Amino acid sequence: MFWFVSLPTLLCVVTVSFSEPTTCEDSQKACSVIACGIPVTNGTPGRDGRDGAKGEKGEPGQGLRGLQGPPGKLGPPGSRGSPGPQGVKGQKGDRGDSSVTETKLANLERELRSLEVELDRIKKLKALCAELQASVATPKNAEENKAIMDVANDHAFLGITDEVTEGQFVYVTGGRLTYSNWKKNEPNDFDSGEDCVCLLKDGLWNDISCSSSFVAVCEFPA
Template sequence: MHLLQLFTVLVVGTSLACAVISQASSSETNTCSVVACGMPGLPGRDGRDGAKGEKGDQGVGLKGQQGSPGKAGPPGPMGIQGPSGEKGLKGETAAIDPVQNQVTALENKLLALQTEFNKYKNVVLLQGLTVGQKTFFSTRHHDTFNNGRALCAKAEAAMAGPKNAAENAALHELTKRDSKYAFLAITDTQTEGKFVYANGAPLSYTNWNEGEPNDGNRAEDCATILAENGRWNDLNCDHKSLIICEL
């Protein structure tokens, strides 16, 4: 505001000065404008904006380092399940040899049986006596001759029948442990007075007590071994005696 007033004063003063100079000089015109007198005029209006210039070249500068990633946003909703793919080709069936499977199964079964047999064999060896290829064991059970044979057969064994003095000594030892006498697999049921092994084979060894077998009218058709001396005596087959088996 002050500048505008000052500017107005200057313009008015200059106009008056020009008027005085015009009157004093006859060789000059009788008019004097502000422009002719060299004084600046009032500022004009702002011109219109010019046309937009062309885009300048991109400046060259170093690329700044990438900033640290921001926090992960919340998971979006689950998308729609896509269509099922095509069914693949059927794989090849492995070739199976049925014979080989059977062989393997039999081998496993044989191994299990062998293990079971060895377990029972060890028990028998602990409780029995072995002579050569035979093992004798006492069942500690007293029964008739026929029941005794069935009991031994159930254990996959046979009723003991000594073939020599060594086997007879083993049977004598087992009899002394558990009873006064034990049945032997020797009878004369097939032919009276002719004792043979229970399987029908002729005797290869005998050890009868003095005066035995005497049978008489008592139907003493089965042989027993006596605990007192290891010798044999004939006895009724229905009598209950100690049962000894052999493997």
């Protein structure tokens, strides 16, 4: 038999025998199973609590990493830093190729010696005739040119040169030419070393090297 007793604050459910009625208090003492509760209704939610302390950083995840993003915009250039310490002196390099320079120098020396020889030859020709109180023959017209040809009877030096200015032939005694009888395609300054003039057997002129060996005709004043 079940007895339900309503109390102001407790709800009790008891199990007793069929012999006689009993009170709730007696039931609480005698019953082996008692269930009591306070009947309530749902109220309004309470306020949020305070945030807890920040936890430690977790381990990286095991999934695939995403692609690296594009580089950001270039920032403004920084200020120039102070110069660093001087580095260690390097080893001495190999000697440069001076063969080209040496070849050019040798060529210039040969040209200089050749010019010195030519000038010396002209001076000797002038000196030779000067000792005889004469000068190296310089034809001023066709008649004089033929007369020198007849006397020489061979190739002969004339008192004409362009040693001062290439291509401008003058008399060794001074003054520009007033007469010439050049062979065809002459003067050509062959090999850049022809500063003297030779009278050929046929009376024509050719520019030659002053170091050549020919006779010289001295011309005496009338």
